[in-house]
Amino acid sequence: MKAFLQLIKDGFLTTITGSRLYHFWMGFLTLIMLIGAYAYSIQVRDGLAVTAMNDRVSWGLYISNFTFLVGVAAAAVMLVLPTYILKRSEFKRAVLIGEGLAVSALLMCLAFVVADMGSPANLWHMIPGIGVFNWPSSMLAWDVIVLNGYLLINISVPLYILVMHYQDKKPNKKVYLPGVIISVFWAVGIHMVTAFLYAGLIARPFWNSSLLGPRFLASAFAAGPALMILILAAIRKFSNFKIDNKTLKKLALVTTVAAQINLIMLGSELFKEFYRTTHHSLSAQYLFFGLEGKDSLVPWIRTAISMNVVATLILTVNRFRNNMKWIGLSCLLLFVAVWIEKGMGLIVPGFLPGPWGEVVEYAPTWIEIAVTLGIWAMGCFIFTVLAKTAIRIETGDLRYKP
Amino acid sequence: MINLIDLLRKRNGEDVALTNTPKEPCSPTCGCSNEPQSESNDVFSKKLSRREAFKSITAGLVAGYGLVSSSCSITETKSGQDEKQLKWDEYFKGNYKLMTDEEKEATVSRLEKLYEQRNKERINMSAGNALPGVLYGYAFNISKCQGYMDCVNACVEENNQDRDSQMQFIRIHEHKNGSFNFEHAEDNYFHEVPAEGHFYMGTQCFHCENPPCIDVCPVQATWKEDDGIVVVDYDWCIGCRYCMAACPYDGRRFNWSTPEVPQEEVNKNQHYLGNRLRRKGAMEKCTFCIQRSRSGKNPACVEACPTGARVFGNLLDPNSELRWVLKNKKVFRLKEDLGTEPKFWYFMD
Numbered sequence: 001m002k003a004f005l006q007l008i009k010d011g012f013l014t015t016i017t018g019s020r021l022y023h024f025w026m027g028f029l030t031l032i033m034l035i036g037a038y039a040y041s042i043q044v045r046d047g048l049a050v051t052a053m054n055d056r057v058s059w060g061l062y063i064s065n066f067t068f069l070v071g072v073a074a075a076a077v078m079l080v081l082p083t084y085i086l087k088r089s090e091f092k093r094a095v096l097i098g099e100g101l102a103v104s105a106l107l108m109c110l111a112f113v114v115a116d117m118g119s120p121a122n123l124w125h126m127i128p129g130i131g132v133f134n135w136p137s138s139m140l141a142w143d144v145i146v147l148n149g150y151l152l153i154n155i156s157v158p159l160y161i162l163v164m165h166y167q168d169k170k171p172n173k174k175v176y177l178p179g180v181i182i183s184v185f186w187a188v189g190i191h192m193v194t195a196f197l198y199a200g201l202i203a204r205p206f207w208n209s210s211l212l213g214p215r216f217l218a219s220a221f222a223a224g225p226a227l228m229i230l231i232l233a234a235i236r237k238f239s240n241f242k243i244d245n246k247t248l249k250k251l252a253l254v255t256t257v258a259a260q261i262n263l264i265m266l267g268s269e270l271f272k273e274f275y276r277t278t279h280h281s282l283s284a285q286y287l288f289f290g291l292e293g294k295d296s297l298v299p300w301i302r303t304a305i306s307m308n309v310v311a312t313l314i315l316t317v318n319r320f321r322n323n324m325k326w327i328g329l330s331c332l333l334l335f336v337a338v339w340i341e342k343g344m345g346l347i348v349p350g351f352l353p354g355p356w357g358e359v360v361e362y363a364p365t366w367i368e369i370a371v372t373l374g375i376w377a378m379g380c381f382i383f384t385v386l387a388k389t390a391i392r393i394e395t396g397d398l399r400y401k402p
Numbered sequence: 403m404i405n406l407i408d409l410l411r412k413r414n415g416e417d418v419a420l421t422n423t424p425k426e427p428c429s430p431t432c433g434c435s436n437e438p439q440s441e442s443n444d445v446f447s448k449k450l451s452r453r454e455a456f457k458s459i460t461a462g463l464v465a466g467y468g469l470v471s472s473s474c475s476i477t478e479t480k481s482g483q484d485e486k487q488l489k490w491d492e493y494f495k496g497n498y499k500l501m502t503d504e505e506k507e508a509t510v511s512r513l514e515k516l517y518e519q520r521n522k523e524r525i526n527m528s529a530g531n532a533l534p535g536v537l538y539g540y541a542f543n544i545s546k547c548q549g550y551m552d553c554v555n556a557c558v559e560e561n562n563q564d565r566d567s568q569m570q571f572i573r574i575h576e577h578k579n580g581s582f583n584f585e586h587a588e589d590n591y592f593h594e595v596p597a598e599g600h601f602y603m604g605t606q607c608f609h610c611e612n613p614p615c616i617d618v619c620p621v622q623a624t625w626k627e628d629d630g631i632v633v634v635d636y637d638w639c640i641g642c643r644y645c646m647a648a649c650p651y652d653g654r655r656f657n658w659s660t661p662e663v664p665q666e667e668v669n670k671n672q673h674y675l676g677n678r679l680r681r682k683g684a685m686e687k688c689t690f691c692i693q694r695s696r697s698g699k700n701p702a703c704v705e706a707c708p709t710g711a712r713v714f715g716n717l718l719d720p721n722s723e724l725r726w727v728l729k730n731k732k733v734f735r736l737k738e739d740l741g742t743e744p745k746f747w748y749f750m751d
Contacts, residue, residue, distance in 0.1 A: 118639075122640045131453075133621070356605065356652055
């Protein structure tokens with residue numbers, strides 16, 4: 001306990017000290033967060049009318065980002081599984097960073113859901129015991145449980161390991177392994193549940209597909225590790241934390257396989273939607289070609305698909321997958337592509353055309369964009385704090401002095 | 403028609419085996435003695451006590467601040483303090499679905515007092531429960547509707563809908579003869595009606611017997627009453643809009659900003675689950691004018707229709723006009739393949 005308090009103190013000291021570049025980075029994030037908070041205060045005062053959402057497109061940028069980030073959080077399992085259970089050494093140094101990323105992504109998810117609420121003051125109605133929790137009927141209730149549960153696991157396991165390393169002790173497998181095993185299944189669970197949130201809606205044929213869950217997993221296991229590679233490369237550059245090329249290349253292999261599976265599923269979806277177009281293909285038509293002359297998402301989704309295909313092709317060729325420059329480029333492409341595809345490219349067309357055929361274009365307002373950037377800045381901030389402390393412990397730089 | 407017969411059987415309890423949807427627990431006040439009632443009562447009493455505890459804990463935290471600010475303020479009047487207390491109790495009240503009759507009366511009288519304090523005018527709000535032996539349904543005569551939209555206006559006035567955003571529960575779709583595709587229908591027409599070569603169809607919440615919207619609500623802020631009306635507890639709603647995404651009929655409307663109704667236009671004859679004034683960030687919808695239908699009147703849209711295209715009534719009453727229509731006309735419902743069992747039929751002369 002004493003060691004834990006000392007760790008909090010040391011961690012705090014770690015976060016407030018650093019290079020000029022570090023302070024600039026944290027100051028920059030704080031500024032973005034403050035702008036986001038200001039925009040959110042306007043939204044709280046005037047209601048969701050300040051967003052571009054309406055009775056037709058009733059979920060927008062917030063829920064898009066939420067959906068995408070659930071995938072990023074779930075992708076931590078791609079490091080956890082090989083390290084703790086399959087005992088592969090390649091990811092050992094990266095796994096804590098992966099869990100830190102999961103924690104940050106989950107907190108961003110929760111923030112996006114709260115930002116999307118029309119009556120945030122009523123959120124206590126969801127707390128079991130004092131509120132009414134519509135479980136197991138509502139998939140949103142399921143999502144609240146799985147996201148918070150996953151958050152809890154991803155905080156406790158790495159925290160235990162770090163506290164032990166901090167005291168120069170060896171973590172006891174019996175303590176953390178059960179949590180790790182649960183987290184592997186739980187990671188798949190959070191993403192399937194999030195997919196079911198949409199797939200369960202008979203009113204929206206674009207989402208009401210049995211492929212949605214598996215496709216969510218495939219795209220998450222492509223985009224998540226892609227982001228990990230970029231982050232690890234950055235950490236390697238800005239700190240003395242050693243990460244082998246071998247680790248990054250192994251991660252690139254994971255990314256490649258997931259991206260390939262994702263493309264197969266995309267092809268399957270496109271075939272079903274466009275071989276014989278029906279009433280139920282209208283959303284896909286809106287997304288890829290536009291409807292009634294309204295086509296604001298078309299350039300986005302075409303860019304996303306192109307980036308996706310190019311990145312997957314690059315990664316598929318052995319020679320490129322073993323070259324760090326090409327890996328970096330394709331990871332960046334994949335990350336952005338999946339963000340578009342699984343964010344706005346999934347949520348907005350689900351609502352269009354409306355039940356009676358209306359097509360209304362959606363483009364986020366500055367308030368939505370500012371709140372969104374604010375939440376992303378919050379995520380980066382949290383991740384930086386977690387990663388910096390974890391790295392100092394892992395490198396042996398930070399140790400408990402009783 | 404088989405669906406309707408099933409529906410009526412279900413409601414009359416003649417053949418429970420036909421019920422393939424899980425039986426919902428009755429509201430604690432419905433008076434019938436099926437099992438889930440006691441269960442929900444148990445849950446309810448626990449919830450209440452926990453919420454009371456939560457309320458008093460929070461009250462303790464805020465009381466200090468409140469005491470200081472009110473005792474230091476000379477402008478704070480007695481009625482101002484009353485209003486704070488009322489608002490406080492309103493914020494911590496429970497879900498209407500789970501309230502006892504006394505609690506329902508208590509919240510309604512609080513809301514009446516709050517309105518009177520703010521607007522120096524009295525409103526009359528009801529907490530009336532579903533009448534026994536009643537299951538409401540609706541039929542729409544496509545041959546008669548001429549697209550005058552008097553129903554739409556009557557609905558807005560009756561139900562105190564936001565005038566700023568021009569919220570409307572009813573949509574009238576103008577179809578070209580020869581087409582029955584809603585994608586090609588015109589929902590916003592600004593020309594003289596009836597237009598040559600067109601026919602008109604109204605849609606609104608269909609009060610499905612198997613509504614997809616109520617399952618998805620994470621806090622049970624929306625449910626189907628015993629008389630078949632799908633309602634929203636505007637104060638319990640958290641504003642996530644999941645129900646809106648789940649509705650295949652565009653039956654729900656969201657208050658994106660604070661709804662504005664000029665005071666002189668407010669309909670003061672209100673029901674808690676119906677046309678009482680709403681707040682921003684809450685979902686709302688057609689309630690078959692619950693404040694009217696539960697006191698034996700027709701909904702405003704039925705009353706306002708100049709052509710008699712709208713028929714409202716009790717599906718359990720074999721002598722109702724609605725049952726006559728269902729028996730003697732060829733009726734259909736929209737998107738029946740989704741299994742939602744709307745209680746809203748269309749027919750032609």
